[in-house]
Amino acid sequence: SFANTHITIDTTKSGPVINKNIYGQFAEHLGRGIYEGLWVGPESGIPNTRGWRNDVVGALKDINVPLVRWPGGCFADEYHWRDGIGPRDQRPVKVNTNWGGVEEDNAVGTHEFFDLVEILGAEAYVNGNLGTGTPQEMAEWLEYMTAEGKSTLAELRRKNGRDKPFQVQYFAIGNEAWGCGGNMTPEYYTNLYNHYATFLKAPAHNAPKLIASGGHTEDTSWAAHLTANVKPNWSLKMDAVSFHYYTLPTGKWDKKGAAIGFPEAEWMSTLVNTLRMDDFIVNNKKVMDKNDPEKKVGFYVDEWGTWYDVEAGENPGFLYQQNSLRDAVVAALNFNIFHKHADRVHMTNIAQMVNVLQAMILTDKEKMILTPTYYAYKMYVPFQDATSLPVSLKKVSQYRLGKSSVPAISASAARGKDGKVYLALVNANPNQAETVALALPGVTASGVSGQLLTATAMDAHNTFANPNAIKPVSYSAKAVNGKLSLELPAKSVVVVAVE
Ligand code: AHR
Numbered sequence: 001s002f003a004n005t006h007i008t009i010d011t012t013k014s015g016p017v018i019n020k021n022i023y024g025q026f027a028e029h030l031g032r033g034i035y036e037g038l039w040v041g042p043e044s045g046i047p048n049t050r051g052w053r054n055d056v057v058g059a060l061k062d063i064n065v066p067l068v069r070w071p072g073g074c075f076a077d078e079y080h081w082r083d084g085i086g087p088r089d090q091r092p093v094k095v096n097t098n099w100g101g102v103e104e105d106n107a108v109g110t111h112e113f114f115d116l117v118e119i120l121g122a123e124a125y126v127n128g129n130l131g132t133g134t135p136q137e138m139a140e141w142l143e144y145m146t147a148e149g150k151s152t153l154a155e156l157r158r159k160n161g162r163d164k165p166f167q168v169q170y171f172a173i174g175n176e177a178w179g180c181g182g183n184m185t186p187e188y189y190t191n192l193y194n195h196y197a198t199f200l201k202a203p204a205h206n207a208p209k210l211i212a213s214g215g216h217t218e219d220t221s222w223a224a225h226l227t228a229n230v231k232p233n234w235s236l237k238m239d240a241v242s243f244h245y246y247t248l249p250t251g252k253w254d255k256k257g258a259a260i261g262f263p264e265a266e267w268m269s270t271l272v273n274t275l276r277m278d279d280f281i282v283n284n285k286k287v288m289d290k291n292d293p294e295k296k297v298g299f300y301v302d303e304w305g306t307w308y309d310v311e312a313g314e315n316p317g318f319l320y321q322q323n324s325l326r327d328a329v330v331a332a333l334n335f336n337i338f339h340k341h342a343d344r345v346h347m348t349n350i351a352q353m354v355n356v357l358q359a360m361i362l363t364d365k366e367k368m369i370l371t372p373t374y375y376a377y378k379m380y381v382p383f384q385d386a387t388s389l390p391v392s393l394k395k396v397s398q399y400r401l402g403k404s405s406v407p408a409i410s411a412s413a414a415r416g417k418d419g420k421v422y423l424a425l426v427n428a429n430p431n432q433a434e435t436v437a438l439a440l441p442g443v444t445a446s447g448v449s450g451q452l453l454t455a456t457a458m459d460a461h462n463t464f465a466n467p468n469a470i471k472p473v474s475y476s477a478k479a480v481n482g483k484l485s486l487e488l489p490a491k492s493v494v495v496v497a498v499e
Helices: 054-062 074-078 110-120 135-146 152-159 186-198 221-229 264-291 325-340 372-379
Strands: 005-009 024-026 067-070 094-096 102-104 123-128 170-173 209-212 240-247 298-306 348-351 361-364 367-370 387-389 391-394 398-401 404-407 409-415 421-427 434-439 447-453 473-478 484-488 492-498
Touching (some): 005 409, 005 421, 054 361, 054 367, 067 170, 110 135, 123 135, 135 186, 170 186, 186 221, 209 298, 221 264, 264 298, 264 325, 264 398, 264 404, 298 325, 325 372, 325 409, 372 492, 391 409, 421 484, 447 484, 473 492, 484 492
Parallel strands (some): 024 348, 170 209, 209 240, 240 298, 298 348
Antiparallel strands (some): 094 102, 361 367, 398 404, 421 492, 434 484, 447 473, 447 492
């Protein structure tokens, strides 16, 4: 049959492992992201486990959340960990100055956060306060979480109900140091990084990977400066440099574009802006390869996702937005980019897990809906810790609108932990179905089967009144005379296993 795009998967060569933490999440004290969205408190009528909502946590378990970053974001650089320990009714109430100026009663603190990640079976990524904290406060937080003996801080942790140390897999020294984290230069921040990191000590078998706060968008100076100037020795290390990039449909912060009801021009510009992620990673990798050819330092995209204009009637500081088929396409395009760079990109965190920006889940009191982005994560679960396989694309048709043009098809393949070959495909063209001819030299494939996410409208989305308007359906294709060809509907995401 006629095929627009030819895809070949080379199953004889394997690339880097796709770290499961590429599918990491981010939960900040922001809007209804934690309070209401995840945490309702043990006294709530909404069914919960020690305060964490059972419905939301259950849904998150189904997408295998591997890692959660907490407590921010901008919030992290004004967070003082001692406010969040001890009896909840005695914790101080603060103002959340970054996000809407609302009261922060510190009901969720260190112990509650670790309860959540332990329920989820996820790893913990704690973001330390560099902006308004001290090296002492940061060092003591790490000691509080990880100390084993009878130190005052370990005893305080025990008094607060936790005997065993918490497992802290990742710890970041500040967030967006170039902006809300203190408006610093890379030079100034790098000196502070070295200063703070000197004092971060934990038992060797529970020492977190340390993350430096890096750049954003096209700026590579942070990755360059940090990898050139942090000189690891016995007490100092830097396991990764972070990076942030958000997809704004218009590319402009004052008028970003709407989450739903947008014109096709904004479908297109959203694709164009999303695909820039690839260049940003490529350029950062270039500067890192120069200073760190052995690839010891990771490049963690610990904030990414769509950022739209806030909906009318919503608190502008809460960053609540709807989530449509377009968001699922954005997620899948990013996953395919991250897989391609799995040699450096060992972690990414979509912003954010619940009720904030490009969320997996939206809640309204006791109700919950799963977004198209949630389903993209679910479909891509087999890629967690899979081994990437080289994919070549030929004769890729272009999707064009006005002066813009992007490849219609994006693809990624890997060998899953179960030994099967998985293929993820995106057809970004909202108007035209595409046919893909799939070849796996040396492999006799009888077909493919998996899931398809698509809809008639570009902005198809779930609502509390209609929670199942868009969700994946099963998808399969059979080889005919030894040839495999896949029909991809317009604006679709497909993940299949080769059989
Ligand atoms: O995710 C929302 C905010 O975006 C984060 O707090 C901050 O780091 C970034 O500017």
